[in-house]
Amino acid sequence: MDDIHISVPSTEAASTLRENFEELLARVNGDLIGFTMNPNDPISVEAAVAFCEQRIDYHLTEFTDNAALHSLAKDVKQRFRQSIEAQAQQARR
Numbered sequence: 001m002d003d004i005h006i007s008v009p010s011t012e013a014a015s016t017l018r019e020n021f022e023e024l025l026a027r028v029n030g031d032l033i034g035f036t037m038n039p040n041d042p043i044s045v046e047a048a049v050a051f052c053e054q055r056i057d058y059h060l061t062e063f064t065d066n067a068a069l070h071s072l073a074k075d076v077k078q079r080f081r082q083s084i085e086a087q088a089q090q091a092r093r
Helices: 011-032 042-063 067-071 073-092
Strands: none
Touching: 011 042, 011 067, 011 073, 042 067, 042 073, 067 073
């Protein structure tokens, strides 16, 4: 997710955003560890995406004071979707 960019007003805000962003990703990835997906079943793949999006929304509630992080939610969800779909496609090969 290195290609997501956002401007913030200070280096302190950038540092906080970076820390919160990394924490959000770690939490969502931790939730996904126990999730099983059948890469040959489109419904299962979409369920994995939906689960991931729900977990992103859930964990964002822990960062209510970080508007910059919340503004990235759509991009983060899209990147997770792309990753899940790519993993499913790779597993089908």
